[in-house]
Amino acid sequence: MTEIDYYELLEVDRGADASTIKSAYRKLAMKYHPDKNGGCKDNEAKFKAVNEAYDCLKDPQKRAAYDRFGHAAFQNGGGGGSAHDFAGFSDIFESVFGEFMGGGRGGRAQPRRGADLRYDMEITLEEAFHGKSADITIDVTASCDSCHGTGARPGTHAHTCSTCAGHGKVRAQQGFFVVERACPMCNGSGQVIEDPCRDCRGDGRVERTKTLTVNIPAGVDEGTRVRMSGEGEAGPRGAPPGDLYIFLHVKRHAIFEREGTTLFARAPISFTTAALGGTLAIPGLDGRTHELKIPAGIQSGKQLRHRGAGMPVLQGRGHGDLVIQIDVETPTRLSTRQRELLEMFRETETGDECPEAQGFFARLRNAFAGD
Structure with missing residues (x-):
């Protein structure tokens, strides 16, 4: 699946300020507005994509989540404003700002999503013109096959941490303030493994080399980002994996x-x-x-x-x-x-x-x- 970066859609740098983003949006919205393009389906789709990008980047909280998680920040919602959509975004907002604000809502520890990975690929202008399919090889941490990512030796399982009661966090009173931090016994996981898997040593992940096929669409440009969902680092102890982002670099052409x-x-x-x-x-x-x-x-x-x-x-x-x-x-x-x-x-x-x-x-x- 190919997703165009919101900053690329609005033709601004990632560090652009709010006024620059707003100005770029107005220019593109006017260019691709359906009333000015005679019902052109391609321009109508572009107009919707530009509006979606601006709706995200104009909101400081949504932008912060997008900068960290990319499109994955909004996979569970589509901007319809439902309660489910809001709950999904609040989880992401908490993961970005939770530690600064003193912790989450007091629930059990949530599994940490695996890290995103970056891969830089160089292509020719001809390949950018026609598009291509290419195989790449990456070194990545993948879920352990022996324990299926649990970290516990096959036939055993993890136990709820007695120190934090499975919350992954402990609290301490300091004057008028309550400070919340990761549980030192389970390192914030909420689970304790007494008999760890021998292959992954309790982490639930192992180093692995894998080959992936990348489909590059026709028309890509320098810096275009192709996202491969779920192909990043595996999350610890069965947590969801991150994504792999392919950044494209187009070689200088001899003529064009x-x-x-x-x-x-x-x-x-x-x-x-x-x-x-x-x-x-x-x-x-x-x-x-x-x-x-x-x-x-x-x-x-x-x-x-x-x-x-x-x-x-x-x-x-x-x-x-x-x-x-x-x-x-x-x-x-x-x-x-x-x-x-x-x-x-x-x-x-x-x-x-x-x-x-x-x-x-x-x-x-x-x-x-x-x-």
Whole structure:
């Protein structure tokens, strides 16, 4: 399952302040609003995704939970505002701020979720264009097969900690304040293992190397994050696992540069082609050759656009554009015949052939006419 990072959706940095996030949201909401896109389903989906991202990041508590847990922070709810959704979020809020505020609600110790993992993958621009499936190998702590993650030797089980009565926390009175901390006997788990598993030594986890298949969708960009749910570190003693996040890095291409879904390239042409016009054939990342018409009299720096030949839209339909910047190349090696022909051409010049040059020298003369 691929989930686009909320910060990427709003096109802001993770450290962006509230005003920056709000400004980015307003810009994108206006761009993708259904009323302005003629009922386009892709833009409607993008509009909903942008609203979902802003709804999370504008709320300091939700943002704090998202920064720590990612999309997993809201897996048990969908923003509908039900009591179940609120309870799920309050559990996450407590796990973020509970220790600072002096502990939780006094219930039994909850199993700690396994840590999330990060994997950096480098891909080519062609692979970003078409998408790909790749196998990766990672070293990770996985649930112990011998004890099924319990930490206790097969045939035995853990007992409720007598010190904290299974709560995982103990309290101490200090003046007017009650300080709550993890139970020193069970290390906050609420359970005591008297006969630990020999393979995992009571932790319920073992080190393991595993191979995973990562599906990279077409249209990904530098820094796109692909989430693999439940493929992170196993939680201690049967707790839920974390997630694995694949961060993508796109190699520099020899010809094309990218900005969003637009591909840019520079193409040198001869001065005769620039003067007379012609056709430019550019091989695209899609495997096809795209022809661009060069108008007569084109100047260096002029850009030609071929619509629909750029990068695919991530999780959408259509492609961006291919933009070619023209560089007119002056010949440096001429044959005798070529030089003769150019001399003949120069003899027939009136100045009207190059109006910009003619205008420049006219302004130059006028500027110094009074000296």
